[in-house]
């Protein structure tokens with residue numbers, strides 16, 4: 001998904017208004033789905049290791065987890081959604097990249 005967005009962004013200069021609007025919509029959705037922000041004050045916890053530490057599970061099986069925002073002291077809930085992807089190939093390069 002991200003690499004598709006990056007490819008589309010690179011072509012941004014020649015994209016139609018409709019294409020650009022669609023790209024912006026996809027980018028917004030991607031960012032929303034891949035970030036954890038307090039719904040009350042917007043504080044961004046996405047890269048807060050302490051916040052994420054006991055949130056990450058194997059299957060997201062813990063259900064919605066209640067959190068108190070360190071910024072505004074209000075409570076909110078976080079549901080982890082696990083979506084793993086895999087890459088399969090016959091070999092591996094010196095850089096550790098898998099290839100067909």
Ligand SMILES: [Zn+2]
Pocket residue numbers: 038039040041042043069070071072073074
């Ligand atoms: Zn907050």
